[in-house]
Amino acid sequence: MLTPTDVHFLVGLLTLITRPDGVELELGSMVFDAIADENRDVDVTVRAVGEDGAISIFEGLEVKNHARPLDVTHIEQLCAKLRDMPSITDRGIVSASGYTEAAINKARHNRVTLYSLVEWTAPVEVATVTVIPNFAYVENGYRWVEGPHVHFQANVEVPEFLVRGLTPETPVFDKTGAPLADPSTYQALANRLASGAVNVAKSQGSLVIDVGERRPITFNIRLEDEPFALIGDQRLSLTEARVSGVIEYFEQAGQPLCKVLVRLDDQRPIVACAVFEMSGGNLGGIAFDPNRQLRFLNIPVADRLLRRIYRRRLN
Numbered sequence: 001m002l003t004p005t006d007v008h009f010l011v012g013l014l015t016l017i018t019r020p021d022g023v024e025l026e027l028g029s030m031v032f033d034a035i036a037d038e039n040r041d042v043d044v045t046v047r048a049v050g051e052d053g054a055i056s057i058f059e060g061l062e063v064k065n066h067a068r069p070l071d072v073t074h075i076e077q078l079c080a081k082l083r084d085m086p087s088i089t090d091r092g093i094v095s096a097s098g099y100t101e102a103a104i105n106k107a108r109h110n111r112v113t114l115y116s117l118v119e120w121t122a123p124v125e126v127a128t129v130t131v132i133p134n135f136a137y138v139e140n141g142y143r144w145v146e147g148p149h150v151h152f153q154a155n156v157e158v159p160e161f162l163v164r165g166l167t168p169e170t171p172v173f174d175k176t177g178a179p180l181a182d183p184s185t186y187q188a189l190a191n192r193l194a195s196g197a198v199n200v201a202k203s204q205g206s207l208v209i210d211v212g213e214r215r216p217i218t219f220n221i222r223l224e225d226e227p228f229a230l231i232g233d234q235r236l237s238l239t240e241a242r243v244s245g246v247i248e249y250f251e252q253a254g255q256p257l258c259k260v261l262v263r264l265d266d267q268r269p270i271v272a273c274a275v276f277e278m279s280g281g282n283l284g285g286i287a288f289d290p291n292r293q294l295r296f297l298n299i300p301v302a303d304r305l306l307r308r309i310y311r312r313r314l315n
Helices: 004-018 072-083 101-109 159-163 186-202
Strands: 026-034 038-049 056-062 091-094 113-119 124-126 129-131 137-153 214-222 230-231 236-239 239-254 257-261 268-277 285-287 294-299 312-314
Touching: 004 026, 004 038, 004 113, 004 257, 004 268, 004 285, 004 294, 004 312, 056 072, 072 091, 072 101, 091 214, 101 113, 137 186, 137 214, 137 268, 186 214, 186 239
Parallel strands: 056 091, 091 113
Antiparallel strands: 026 038, 026 312, 038 056, 113 257, 124 129, 137 239, 214 239, 230 236, 257 268, 268 285, 285 294
16 A cells, blocks of 8 residues: 555656656755745656756646545646746646546646556556566565664773763764764664664675574674764764674565556556565565666655655656
8 A cells, every 4th residue: 555655756756757868856846836925845846957057847746645536626726836836837736546527627727737646457558568467576585583783882991971871862973073964863873784784794694594594693893984972072982883683584475566657638658667565664666667668666664754755856
């Protein structure tokens, strides 16, 4: 089941695929509304910028994921909103639940292009290639079943007051003293090590186990950027860490969720995609674009958990 945030990211990625190379696509743009005399949110914007810096196309798309088809009231409000933004040259609406007939007529009158994100249940032709949605996927890899536990190891004895002053929100810095942007806190640094620890162990050649087998592992990681936490005016080195826990090698099959982005005025399928939720929470998938190429999609779990998408550039 796709959440509203999933749908926004998915529509953004599919829109990017169907536009020429070199365009700039952004989710959660702020666009000036001449009537309200303020900037307002637009779900998806697409800009084509020439070599002279001039914008030749500024497309604005509103994305809706309602339980029922969008009615004439919805469309009237969205058309008015987009019409009051003079910088937008091309206007469109994407619905994951369809439209009523009156809504379609209203959009046509306002010269707003309608798109639908619909279930892909039958063979569709995309750029002269017929694609049949009758396949499954198998994901395999390693996952933690206990832990992981991350323990930072100091090269020297650490005063007790420093240890007591360390909290999950304590900021971390690189060896030059510059604040780290990602991860920016002690907890975020530990989480990053935990999420990548299995790949580190795999690269060291210490993971050769069968499907369903569980194994305790412990190994050390050295951070080359030599981060440290700052507690008051005291530095606490976070360069060395030990990661431990129990991992399992898994293999699981599933059926992807298949969608097609359709331009409503001619019922033309523009791009088809198959998406699936991976074990770590990411939304992965493949898309069949108008140039008859396969494109891989990935929506990280951190993006899926966003309550608001603000000025997120896709490329």
